[in-house]
Amino acid sequence: MKQSLFTIKENVALTHDIMKMVLSGDTTDITRPGQFVNVLIEGQYLRRPISVNDAIDGELTLIYKIVGVGTEKMAKMTPGEKLDILTGLGNGYDTEKSGDRPLLIGGGVGVPPLYMLAKQLCAKGCDVTVILGFRSARDVFYKDEFEALGAKVFVTTEDGTAGTKGFVTGVFGEAGDYTHTYSCGPEPMLRAVYNTSVTSGQYSFEERMGCGFGACMGCSCKTLYGNKRICKDGPVLVKEEIVWEK
C-alpha cells in the first residue's frame, strides 16, 4: 500500500451517472487487475474505495458511479486538481487460473475492473469473452473498449433497449465454452453467475468499508476458509469458498 498525490488529467462523463477519471501519479503498488484504490475527498471523513479500471506507467484510470456526496464532489473536479489516494489495496484477480478461454462477466459499476483484467488476459494470448450487463441502453459503457482489446463482447440490458434483453446469465449459451469465470458486480448478479457458471471462478465483492486496508473489521464476511476482510483478503473470493448469506 502506498499513499500519494495524484493529479487529475481528465474527468469526463461516460453515461448520465458514470464518470471516467484519468490521473497521473505513482502506480507502482498496483500489481494486479481487480485491486482498488481509496480516495480522500475534501470535506469527506472516510476515503472512497474505487476499483482500478487501468494502471500503466504512472497513469491511473478510475471509472466511478455518482452515488452520493463524495462521488458528486469527485465528478465536479477538473484537470490539474490533486487527490490523496491509497493505492495497491485488495488481492485482485489471479490471471494464472484463466485457462485458454476465460469468461468475464460484469454488471454496471462492476464492469470497470474487468477491463484491466481483459487486457492482461488478451496480452497473454487467451481467447477472452466478456458479458456486460446494464439496466438500459443509456447505462451502457465500455463495449467498444473491450472489443478493441480483441475480446468477444455480449451486452445485455434488463429492458432490452440494447443488446440482449434480460440478465447476464441469459447469454451464457451463446458465449460458448469457457475455462474459468471472472465476475464483478452487484451481489444478486454474482449469485446468478455463481449458480449458472460450470467452471471454477473468481468473484469480486463490494461492502461498505472503514479503512480499506484491513485494520477496522468493518467489511468482514464469512467464507468456507474462515472470516475474511473484503478490503484486504478480498475483494476477490474464489468460487469454492463463497458463502451466500443474505
Place this chain on the structure above:
Amino acid sequence: MGEMNRLNVNLCGIDMDNPIIPASGTFGFGYEFAELYDINILGTFSFKGTTREARFGNATPRIAECPSGMLNAVGLQNPGVDAVIARELPKMKEVFHKPVMANVSGFSLDEYVEVSSRIDKEDCVGWIELNISCPNVHGGGMAFGTCASSAESVVKAVREVVKKPLIVKLSPNVTNIVEIAKAVEAAGADGVSLINTLLGMRIDMRKKKPLLANVTGGYSGAAVFPVALRMVYQVAGAVKIPVVGMGGVSTAEDVIEMMMAGATAVEIGAENLRNPWACRDIINALPETMDKYGITDLSSIIGAAQP
C-alpha cells in the same frame, strides 16, 4: 534534553516514550501498520477488544460515514482469547517490542475475569484496558459501564485476579460519567480511559431504513473531540488515578488539549483509518507544536487547565 525525554510520560508506573496510543479496534494487532512504519515509535497501542469466544461480530453494513466522523457497529469481531494468545500475540511480538495495552471485553462477569486473568499472564502485556463500554453488542459491554454498581463489581472481580495495571474504559453514553469513574476508582482501577464511542445512527433515504444492519452504531472521529475533552476534564478533576484521553483526536494540538484537560496519555482511533500514518505524523509534529506553545516537556502539562 533529547526529543524522547520531552515527550516521555509515565502511565500507571510504566514509562512511555510518548503519550500516543492507537485506540482499540482501529489498529488490529499492529501488524497491518508495521508494514507501513516502525510501530515501535508509538508510546504503545491498544489491541482489538478480546472476548472469551471467537466472534464474527454484527451483520454488514457495519460502517457509516458522518460529518467529521464515522459510525461503527463492528460488534467486537475477534478470534477469541485462545487464538489471540496462540496466534496474534506471537505475530505481534515480531513487530512490536514494547509493553502493549490489552483491550478486554465480555458479556458476563465470569468472562471478564477469565479473559483478563489469562491475558494478564502474557509477558508482552503492559496494561489491561477493561472495555465496559462497547455500544455495539447486546447483553454485555456497555451494560456494565452504564451503571455504577455493576461497573464497580466487574472491576473488583477483575482486580483480584490481575497483577498488571488495570485501566477501565468508560462509556460516554451515561448521565454522569464522573460517578462511574469514581465507582471504578473505588473498586481498585489503576486508571480510566475515555471515551468509547457515542451511540448514534444513520438512515438510508433510498431504502427508508437504518443504514447499519445493527440499526445503531458508535460515533467517533474529529466531531466528538469537544465532548470527549469535556468528559476527560470532568473525570480528571474528580479522580486521583491517571486518565487516558481519547475521542476525535487527530492532530498534535488535540493531544496537547487532551493533556491539559488532564490526560496522562492519549489514544487515537478513527483517524488511523483515514490516514494510516496518523500516529506517526502526530508524534513527529509534537516537538514543533510544543515549541509553538512554549511547552518544554509534555508531562508538565497534564491537567494544566484544571482549576
